[in-house]
Every structure is written in structure tokens, then in C-alpha cells.
Amino acid sequence: MDKIHVPVLLNESIDSLNIKPDGFYVDCTLGDGGHSQAILKQLSSKGLLLSIDQDSFAIEFVKDFYKAQPNWIIKQSNFRYIDKLVAEIGRTPDGILMDLGLSSRQLEESHNRGFSYQEDNEPLDMRMDTNLGVTAKDILVVLNNKQLAKLFLEYGEERYCALIAKTIKENIDHINTVGDLTRLIYKVVPANNTIKNPSRRVFQALRIVVNDELDSLTETLDRSFKLLSKNGRLSVISFHSLEDRIVKTYFNDKAGSGEGELLFKSSIAPTDTEIEQNSRSASAKLRCLIKN
Ligand SMILES: C[S@@+](CC[C@H](N)C(=O)[O-])C[C@H]1O[C@@H](n2cnc3c(N)ncnc32)[C@H](O)[C@@H]1O
16 A cells, blocks of 8 residues: 555644643554644654554554654554553653544555455454454354354444354355455345445454454543543544444543533534545544543
């Protein structure tokens, strides 16, 4: 992939952090580094940015692509360990950003991890951090029919979950690649005008479970909020309703208890122009919580 990931809601998310040049900021989701670079541009030499990504290929790309800077620390880790990483630095964050999900690079240059349902020949892996033990194929093998159906319903909101799960279990010995799985799903859920690709929801569900995405989001929101300085800001860009529900509920609770304040009454969505230029931004929602 020769293009770099286009950062979503870039101006809106950076503005929401209200960056102080001497402040300390954490970008929990480095990706191709677009948001991190925009933060760095606003920092003085006394300012500091910690960027985290659990994908070692993302870290390698960024270290290769951008010049090292003394006020930019890059760590490979799950963002759920943010408190440990911040403790090592010994400063209090003034702003924390999370831009959830996958980068375009992970979809288009996956290093054989099968994130995209369009990459027919890749194995069903889906681990962002390849040091983790369980792959998508392992999950298809280990879970029974009922458990798989529940997973597709809960994490993919897939209404054909039972039929898909049953067909997968009947054919499990022949499912090794992305193409094996997508062809099977096509047979039981034919594409129509409303379902562009019937594999999308199943892939979302498997990816969420392989990477334990919703639990790590829930834990990290609370850890991040606790770490922030007074008036510090936690900005989160989510891409599907399961993520947004967790963010919205947490932010509303903190606003309700008086511990925080919402920067925006509702979520911020990309403009029509952004969606035209970058279709991947279409489902993005930005929320920001200010610590009281
Ligand atoms: C949408 S991309 C971020 C793109 C980035 N903002 C940019 O401008 O290029 C999300 C990134 O977050 C990383 N990621 C997702 N969940 C993570 C987690 N729990 N811990 C650390 N990194 C995570 C992914 O590996 C991916 O590189």
C-alpha cells in the first residue's frame, strides 16, 4: 500500500483536545500516525506525546516513515495498559485520543492476517497483536454452534447468525482462508440491495472477539479518565454502534455524576465532503469528555 491511512475527523478530534503546547498527550491508536503528527505540530519542545499501538507492523511503519522527535515516545502495547505506560513517563496527561478499529493499512496490507473479507487467500487470523494466542480460525473451531451464533448476534448484530453458525460448523474442516468463509456465508446469506457484503458483520464479530476489543475499550475509558489532569480531555472516535454505545454510556455517566462534562451535546459526524473523499469515515462518531 503506497498511500497512508487518511485520519478521520482530523480537525474535529484535534480541536476537541484543546492542545496546550507544553502539555502531555496520549494517542492510544497510532495507526499510520496521522493524528499523532497533528498533535506533535501543536507541541513545543516542553510538550510530550506518547503514541501507542498494539500492532508491531504499525509501529515499524511509523518509525520508518517519520523522523524521530525527542518529544515523541512510541510504544507497542494494548492501550488497556495506558496507566502503566503513563506511570513510566511520570507526567499527567492533558488529553487522550482513541481512534478505534483498524487502519486502511491493516485492511490493505495485512501481513497475512485476513482482516478484510476481500482478501480471499489470507488465513483467518485477525490478531492486531500477533503475540496474542487465539486466531479467528481457533474461535470457529473451539466454539459450538450455539456459542458461535451468539457471538455473531452480539458482536455483529447478524440476524442470520444461527444459519451461518450451523453452516460453519458443518464445513469447519474446509474453512481455512478468508475466501473459504466468505463463499460459505454467500451461500446462506445472499447479497442484496441492503446487505452489500453478507460477510461484513461476521468479520466484525470475529475481529472484536479475537482482539477483545469491547472489554479493552471499556477498561481503557475508565483508566484514561482517571489519569487525566483537571480540565483534561478524552476524545474517542468510534466506528460502529457497539463501540459508540460503550463510549456514550461512560461519558454520560461521568457527566451525570458531575465528574466530567460533555464537549458536544451529541456525537460529531464527518461532513459530506469528508465522506466523499474518504468513504471509510462514513460511520465515524467523535465524542469528547472534559474532566472536572
Ligand atoms: C483507525 S486506526 C488509527 C489511525 C490513526 N489515527 C492514523 O491517523 O493513522 C486504529 C489503530 O489502533 C490500533 N488499535 C486498535 N485497538 C487497539 C488496542 N486495544 N490497543 C492498542 N492499539 C490498538 C490498531 O492496531 C490501529 O493501528
